[in-house]
Amino acid sequence: MNIIIAGAGRVGYRLASTLSHRHNVTIIDQRAAALQQLQESIDVFTIAGNIENPDTYLPLKNRRFDIFIAVTDSDEANILSTLIAGDFIDADTKIIRLKNPYFADSTIAGKLGISSAVFPFSSAARSISALLDYPQANNVKSFIYSPFQMVSVYVESAPETGIPVAEFVHETCVVVGLERAKHFTLPDAESVLYRGDLVYFFGDPDTIRAYCARLNPAVPDRISRVAIFDAGLLGLEIAKALIPRGIKLKIIDKHLEKCERASELLQEHASVINSHYIEHTLFDNEHAGRADMAIFTSEEDEENIIRCLEAKEHGIPRTVAINNDIERYGLMHSLGIIPMRGPKSSAYYAILEAIGSSSIISERHYCGGRGIIYSRKIFSDSPMLEKMLPPPDPKRCRSFLLRDNLLLPWVAKLQLHEEDVLFVFLDAENEEAMKRWIYTL
Template sequence: MNIIIAGAGRVGFNLARTLSIGHNVTIIDRNAEALHRLQESLDILPVHGDIEDPQTYRKLIDRSADLFIAVTDTDEANLISTLIVDDTIDVERKVIRLRNAFFAKSSIREKLSIDKTVFPLDLTSETVVMLLEYPKANNVKSFRHTAFKLISVWATSLKEAVRLETDRFDIVGIERGKRFFVPDRETLVEPHDLIYLFGDEEKIRALCRQFDTETPRSIDRCIVFGAGDLGIAIARRLIENGKDVKLIEKDMKLCETADELLEGEAMTLSCKYGTSELFEEEGLEYADMMIAATDNDEYNIIKCLEAQEHGIHKVVAVNNEREYYNLMHSLGIVVVRGPKMSAYNAILESMYSSGVIMERKFCGGKATIFLRNVFRHSHLIDQKVKPPKMKEGIKLYVIRHNELIDFTEPLLIEEGDVIVGFTAEEDAPKLKVWFYGL
């Protein structure tokens, strides 16, 4: 595909790095230094210029694009760029990143013929809110074609290795130390493994309570560090869910803004002079969950460690750098994709997914899920399908009538089936070929 990316920031860079393998990528930015760094490490075409200036696109006047992606930090710039590109270049699809939740409820997408709008603040906030329903879980993913969920949990309460008896769910991945792998039937779960369970959520929920006896069974009192846009968005969602929220920020102006936007429904505290005293003076150590939601990944890690020292068992760090993923898991910190990583993943998932096949990443990008829905007029109905030849490194199932069926032998496919596969990232291309070749 011919792809044009507007914005060479962290999201644009990560997209260019991924998409430049197998696609022709052009990236536009007015930061010449950022473009130079990209050109040094990636096979891309850099275009120096303002994405809001029509003259910038005249350099591409004879080109066509299969996809235009606008991912700067500014909503206005992203919106204007989609207008300009329509008048100067033949573009088939447009994807845009937006911060302001107002646009989610407006008709802006239809008016500007935008195919996909991504709201990273909402995505990150929603991930945090999911933890309210599953206090023992490390992460929860839902899917469009099935009620089954993918839920990860640390085996912190295990004293010795055990073999799980599965019923309407299965272990589809294990993170042990820095390594992720898809286990076979003989694999034992070891103490402190991070295990990924797929299937009936009630069955998995009961298992989570066995594996983690330290985290509170319900979350009612929450602390949010960081009163920027993300911290406010998370606090608002927690308040909407009836939780007691304390918002902590060292910048007094941000404290005042947050207090005004949240209409006083959260207690806003300044930590200008440090946070150790706040834990004792404000009773923060009695919180059920702490979320570090600043735009500084290192600071988020430090705040989570402070919270752990004061006795808070459920600590969540917003993360925009893959490099910190293993570190945070080794420290017992729940990792939530930050707005930049959420935007990056959402855009890739929208590109690689269709109405029939869905592709999702998990375990910090170390693993991939594929789902294929067998619709009413699918050519697969009443066909006997063989599983892929690759036997190791994958788990394959058919979901039928809310049951999870192992797909290890040829199977007659029925209408309404959902075929789902799990694999480590290095094996994902092979499994992807099989799914798309069905």
């Protein structure tokens, strides 16, 4: 495909680096140094210019592109560039990154002809909110065509001989991933879970909750008090996502003006504290140490890690660190910290998933990006309806058919019925081959 990316920041750079392996990528930015760095490391075509200036798009005039992506840090620049690009180029799909949650409920996307709008701050907030349904878990993913979810949890309670994966294989739940010593695998029925493993379950929420409680019994069954450190846009979005759940919230920030804004926005729904929270006395004097969960939302991973460790020392059982740099993901896990994708990482994966998905096929990524999930629903007009379909290569993936809220292992030919949903779980290394397979069924 031919793809244009407006903005060569962290998100634009990662997208260009990933997409350029299989597509023709053009990236636009007014920073010559950023474009030079791109050209030195990946094979892309660059245009130096302001994405808000119509003259920048003249070299592309009347050319056809499959996808136009606007991913700068400015909502205004992304919106304007999408409008201008629409006058100069023919793009089948337009994807835009927006920070302001107002646009999610407005009609602006339709007016601009935007195919997909990505709201990374809101997405990160929803991911954290989902953890409240699984207090022992590290990450929760939902799927468009199914009530089943994928949930990861650390194995904190297990005998030295481990626990056979077969004990967790059920008609409503299966194990679909395992991380051990920073290595990701797709376990089979012969695999064994040991203490320190991060295991991924896919299935019915009630069954998964029971498994999580078994593997991590020391964590309370309910999170009722949460402390959010930093009253910036992300912290406020997290607070707004948690308020409907009746959570007792404390918002802590060292900047008075941010605290005043948070107090005005959240009012009686949260206690807002203006404090230099690097002081250890904060956990005692402001009772922040009584929280069931502490969330640290700095743009610096190192700061989030240090604050999480301090919170753990003061007895807070669950600590969440916004993970801005994928290189810090493994370190956070090893320290018992819950890493949650930051807005930039959320935008990156959401855009990849939007590109890889269609009206009938959904693409999701495991937390950390080491695995991929494809799902495909069988509609009434599907050409596969009532056909006998052989399974994909079991060496490359684990595959299941979800029918009537029961999981059928896809190990032999299956006849497909209306409303069936195919789920395929794979290592990221097999992405290209499995994507070709599921799209050509």
